[in-house]
């Protein structure tokens with residue numbers, strides 16, 4: 001077995017939002033995902049509405065509450081704003097993975113259980129992580145439906161086949177936590193899921209003139225699942241992590257990185273679809289030219305689309321990446337688009353400075369950079 005938990009692949013990420021129908025439109029029209037499934041009153045689900053969207057191996061669900069009694073959803077959205085409630089990984093055997101995690105100290109929100117319909121059954125269990133977030137272990141071996149029980153073909157005539165330039169799958173999912181929580185969570189994942197700490201950015205590694213943060217990357221030992229965890233660190237101004245925690249009202253998912261094998265096409269398409277990205281200054285590309293990275297992309301093309309490049313952990317390879325602005329109303333969740341060339345393994349550490357300065361410019365505009 002490639003990893004102790006029997007992890008096969010990433011599965012879905014589910015967002016809780018104010019209006020699932022409107023969020024589905026954004027994910028489809030802007031991010032280029034296809035509306036593949038639907039659950040709501042027309043499919044026998046009375047208290048909530050969900051749309052299931054896909055592109056290649058990317059699976060995203062957006063869910064909203066339909067009743068005041070559906071407090072688990074609207075109470076969550078009221079507190080955190082639109083964001084990631086849970087994300088899932090497929091495992092070979094949910095019971096086995098559950099028993100391993102539980103015996104190593106994991107806290108479960110739901111123990112393994114079956115969900116059935118005419119297409120068979122799925123098995124899933126949910127670990128409680130980052131305040132109000134869940135990490136779901138799931139298995140579809142005995143299910144033939146389009147996603148999971150409750151979901152049917154969408155009856156809505158939303159024909160929205162917009163181009164997203166070939167986004168493929170999740171690359172990593174990042175959590176933001178409070179000061180002194182990062183090590184606890186890294187140890188928790190390493191112990192309960194038999195993960196390992198892959199990268200550790202300590203004091204001074206990630207800082208700008210104004211603010212700083214600490215970050216650890218934990219991953220499954222076969223490098224399939226990568227989960228960076230950030231916490232704020234002392235600085236003269238408020239770090240982006242502090243801003244997140246203030247507006248999200250706690251710890252939670254900061255970003256999901258979407259993998260593409262042609263970032264030039266992806267960013268071009270996403271920009272055309274109206275997605276806003278962080279502003280990268282011209283000076284970044286002057287510095288990039290001096291680094292003489294052996295890459296096939298033209299630096300002027302990267303500059304035109306404001307794509308970042310980093311070879312600091314490439315062992316011959318390099319990665320290309322760019323971050324959207326927060327996708328909702330609060331300065332919390334955003335997406336990253338990433339391409340790894342020739343086995344680059346990092347997370348863009350060579351770009352942190354430029355990136356965080358760009359984030360700080362936006363923080364300053366929101367009036368939440370300097371401490372009040």
Ligand code: FE2
Nearest residue numbers: 174257336347
């Ligand atoms: Fe990232």
